[in-house]
C-alpha cells in the first residue's frame with residue numbers, strides 16, 4: 001500500500017491537515033448502518049419498492065472520504081447512494097421519504113432510492129446507469145476549474161463500473177486537462193453476482209496509470225486510513241496536479257439489491273468480513289481502548305442515532321404521496337428566456 | 338414496548354412466503370443485523386435480519402409454515418428491560434397483506450381467449466402445454482443452441498447467476514463456459530463484440546440485463562449491426578439477436594423503466610419483435626435466432642412469470658412480420674403489443690357488458706409491421722384504438738395512425754385514438770407511476786370514444 005508511510009503523519013496530526021474526529025466518524029458510520037437497516041425493514045413492509053441497494057458494510061468508505069472534503073467540493077455516485085447522501089449532510093428524513101416515494105422526499109417522490117440530489121449540499125446524484133456518473137463527475141470537476149471555485153469533485157464508482165468504456169474516456173480528459181477530481185472505486189468484491197476476478201482483468205487501482213493518474217489501494221474498512229488517503233488525494237487534485245484514483249477494499253454484507261439472495265459467495269466469506277473487519281465494531285473497540293470514548297458515550301450516541309432514524313421513518317410514512325398533478329411538473333423548466 | 342417482527346417482502350411482487358427456519362429461538366438475544374430466520378419464495382431463499390435490539394420473546398409462526406403473508410407478525414421482540422409479561426399485553430397492530438391471488442393488475446385473460454389463441458403460426462398442433470414466458474424464452478434458446486453449435490449467449494449474469502431475471506436458468510449448466518458467457522458490465526463492448534462474432538460466422542444472442550442498458554450500446558446496434566448488409570452491397574450481414582426486458586418494471590423509476598419499441602422500429606436494417614405470451618416468446622425468439630438479420634427482441638419483465646399455453650412441438654415457430662388476432666370482434670379494433678395485449682384483452686372482455694365487440698390484434702413484430710392485418714380488421718370494424726406503454730410522440734401508435742391515413746382512411750368511421758403512457762419520465766412514487774402507465778380502463782375509455790358511446 002503506497003500510502004502507509006504517509007498515513008502516520010496525517011493520523012498523528014502534526015501539520016496543517018485537520019485530524020479525523022474518530023468519535024464523529026463512528027457516529028456517522030452508525031447513522032448510515034441504522035438508516036439502511038431501517039430502510040430494509042420498510043422495504044420488507046412494502047413501504048419502499050423497486051430497487052433499493054444498501055450500503056451496509058461499506059460505511060467507512062464514504063465516511064472517511066467525505067470527511068476529507070471541504071464545503072466547496074462536490075460529490076456524485078451510483079445507485080448505492082444512501083451513505084453518500086447522509087454524509088453530505090442531507091436530511092435523513094428527506095432521504096427516507098424519497099425511499100417511500102412521498103412528497104417530503106428530496107425528489108418529491110419522483111426519483112426513489114437511486115435518484116436523489118441536493119444542489120445545496122453539492123450532491124449530484126444518485127445515478128442508475130452503471131458508469132454514467134463518471135463522466136458527469138468529470139464535468140463537475142471541469143466546472144470547478146472553470147469557475148475557479150477551489151472545489152474538487154469526488155466521484156464514486158463500483159468495481160463493476162470500472163469496466164465501462166466511458167470511465168476511460170473520462171480518465172483521459174481529466175488527466176489531459178488536470179481536472180480537480182478524485183475517482184473512488186468502491187471495490188466491494190462483486191458486481192451483482194460476478195466476483196471481481198471474473199469481471200476485471202489486472203489491478204483496478206492501476207487502471208489510470210497509462211493516463212498518468214496515480215492509483216492507490218486503501219483498506220476501505222478502516223475509516224482512518226480511508227480519511228488519510230482521501231485527504232491527500234483531494235488536496236492533490238485541488239492543487240492543480242490532476243486527478244487521483246483510490247481503490248477502496250470493502251464489502252457489502254447484504255445482497256446486491258433486496259431480491260438478491262447472494263448465493264454466489266460463502267457464508268464463511270461474509271462472516272469473515274463481518275467478524276474481523278467490520279468498520280464500526282473495530283472503531284468502537286479502538287475508541288474504548290484508546291479511551292477516546294466511554295461505553296456511556298457510545299450508548300448515548302446509539303440512542304441519539306436510533307431516534308434520528310426512527311424520526312426519519314415516521315416522517316417517511318406520514319409524508320403524503322405527491323399530488324397527482326406532480327406527474328407533469330418538472331419535465332422542463334418554465335423559466336422564461 | 339414489545340416489537341413485532343413482520344414477515345418481510347423481499348421483492349416488489351412478493352406477497353407470501355415460507356418461513357423455512359428459525360435461526361434464533363425464544364429467549365435469544367439479538368442485535369440489529371443478526372440473522373433471525375430464513376424465508377423462502379419461489380425465487381429465492383433469504384435471511385431475515387433483526388432491525389432492532391432485544392430478546393426474542395415469542396415465536397408466533399413456527400418454522401416450516403407455508404403461505405405466510407407479507408407483514409404477518411412472525412415473532413415478538415422484547416426490548417431492553419422488558420420481561421415476558423409484556424407479551425401478554427401485546428396486541429397486534431399490523432394487518433397482513435392479502436395474498437394476491439386476484440390482484441387487480443394481473444391480466445384476467447390467459448387461456449380463455451375466444452379465438453384459437455395458442456396457435457401462433459396459423460397451424461394446429463397435436464399437443465399443447467403451459468409455460469411461463471420466462472420458460473418459453475429459455476426453451477427457445479436451449480432448442481436452438483442444441484440445433485446449431487455456432488449459437489452463443491452472452492451478457493451480464495447470464496451464466497453462473499442463471500440470468501438476472503432467470504431467463505437463462507440452466508443454460509450454462511448445459512452448454513458451459515464456451516457458449517454461455519458472463520460479460521463484464523460493458524454493454525458497448527459486448528454488443529460490438531457480438532456484432533464482430535456475427536461477422537465472423539457465429540450467431541450471438543446478446544442479452545441486455547434490461548433494454549435500458551442497451552442505450553450504452555445503441556451505436557453498435559444501429560451503426561454496425563443494422564447497416565452492414567446495405568453498406569457491404571449485400572456481401573455480408575449480421576445474424577444476431579439483441580434481447581432483454583423492455584418497458585416498465587415495478588417502481589424502478591425513470592432510468593430503468595422505459596420502452597424502446599419506437600427507437601428500434603425506426604431503423605432500417607433491423608427487425609423488432611415484442612412477444613406477449615409464451616407462444617409468442619418461444620415462437621418469435623426461435624425465428625429471430627434463425628433469421629439472418631439483426632433482430633431486437635423486446636421482452637417484458639412483468640410478463641416473465643405469467644403462464645400461457647403454447648404448442649408442445651419442437652418445430653413450432655412463429656413467423657416474423659405477422660400480427661396475431663387474439664380475439665375476434667366486429668365493433669372496434671384494438672392493436673397492442675407486449676404487456677398491453679393483456680390490458681387490451683381485459684378491456685375487450687369488460688366491453689362485452691356494454692355490448693361492444695372488440696377485436697384485439699397483437700402486433701408481435703413492430704418492424705416490419707403487419708399493416709395488412711390491421712387494415713383488414715379496420716375494414717371490418719371501422720374503428721381503431723392503438724395501445725402502447727410508451728410515450729406518444731413519434732411512437733408506434735403515431736406510426737399506425739400514419740399507416741391508416743395511407744391505407745384505411747376511407748374505412749374509418751371515427752378518428753383513431755391512441756392510448757399511451759404519460760409523456761413524462763417514469764416517476765417512482767407508487768401513485769404517480771400508476772397514473773403514468775396505461776390501464777385497461779384507459780383502453781375502455783378510448784373504445785367508447787371511437788364508438789361514440791358514453792360510459793355505461
Ligand SMILES: Cc1ncc(C[n+]2csc(CCOP(=O)(O)OP(=O)(O)O)c2C)c(N)n1
Pocket residue numbers: 080128129130131157158159160161162186188190191192256493522524546550553
Ligand atoms: C449500464 C448498466 N448496465 C447494467 C446495469 C445493471 N446493474 C446495476 S448494478 C450492477 C452491478 C454493478 O456493480 P458495481 O459497479 O461493482 O457496484 P456495486 O453494486 O457493487 O456497488 C449492474 C450490472 C446498470 N444499472 N447499468
Ligand SMILES: [Mg+2]
Pocket residue numbers: 158159160186187188189190191192
Ligand atoms: Mg461492486
